[in-house]
Amino acid sequence: DVKVTQSSRYLVKRTGEKVFLECVQDMDHENMFWYRQDPGLGLRLIYFSYDVKMKEKGDIPEGYSVSREKKERFSLILESASTNQTSMYLCASSLASGRNQPQHFGDGTRLSIL
Amino acid sequence: DQQVKQNSPSLSVQEGRISILNCDYTNSMFDYFLWYKKYPAEGPTFLISISSIKDKNEDGRFTVFLNKSAKHLSLHIVPSQPGDSAVYFCAASLIQGAQKLVFGQGTRLTINP
Numbered sequence: 693d694v695k696v697t698q699s700s701r702y703l704v705k706r707t708g709e710k711v712f713l714e715c716v717q718d719m720d721h722e723n724m725f726w727y728r729q730d731p732g733l734g735l736r737l738i739y740f741s742y743d744v745k746m747k748e749k750g751d752i753p754e755g756y757s758v759s760r761e762k763k764e765r766f767s768l769i770l771e772s773a774s775t776n777q778t779s780m781y782l783c784a785s786s787l788a789s790g791r792n793q794p795q796h797f798g799d800g801t802r803l804s805i806l
Numbered sequence: 807d808q809q810v811k812q813n814s815p816s817l818s819v820q821e822g823r824i825s826i827l828n829c830d831y832t833n834s835m836f837d838y839f840l841w842y843k844k845y846p847a848e849g850p851t852f853l854i855s856i857s858s859i860k861d862k863n864e865d866g867r868f869t870v871f872l873n874k875s876a877k878h879l880s881l882h883i884v885p886s887q888p889g890d891s892a893v894y895f896c897a898a899s900l901i902q903g904a905q906k907l908v909f910g911q912g913t914r915l916t917i918n919p
Binding site: 696701723725727732733734735736737740750782784786788792793794795796797798799800 | 810897905912
């Protein structure tokens with residue numbers, strides 16, 4: 693079974709802080725993704741990566757950056773946290789080989805910015 | 807611009823009956839569609855998918871139907887069970903690159919005993 697692990701389930705930070713959210717997958721997946729989930733908006737893609745050191749902007753990248761130094765690890769960085777970044781953050785991974793591979797999700801990090 | 811829409815925020819169904827969840831999309835380039843199920847405090851789990859070359863895919867109690875001309879897909883659960891109570895997201899993938907998914911807003915399904 694695929695295991696996607698997010699380092700924190702709950703996190704509380706203050707506005708202006710630099711925040712790191714970590715995600716690790718154990719299935720040697722090439723693709724990794726960061727989403728945020730907000731009520732009534734579903735999941736929205738922030739950034740994704742299809743290889744080590746490669747990154748692509750998703751639909752809502754503003755205020756975020758990412759880092760992928762190793763294949764199994766994908767970090768989301770809030771450069772200067774703001775209250776509108778309070779949300780549930782979900783990491784996912786998928787195989788790149790072939791077509792139509794489902795994404796596998798971690799359990800999420802509920803981030804509150806005070 | 808919501809490319810994937812689930813117009814029903816919630817749905818309530820009697821145990822044992824059929825649950826039908828609906829999803830509409832606007833981008834005709836989508837070629838792969840998925841349904842995810844999400845319990846509170848857990849990540850979404852993959853349920854079932856369908857390629858655009860098919861119009862139906864079945865897996866046990868779950869069947870997904872795709873109507874390309876109407877740009878509509880639906881998930882049928884029969885018979886519905888209490889453990890099916892969750893939020894269901896439909897998602898669609900574009901014909902390109904790293905298989906980005908575009909998600910709908912989700913439908914909360916409640917199965918009543």
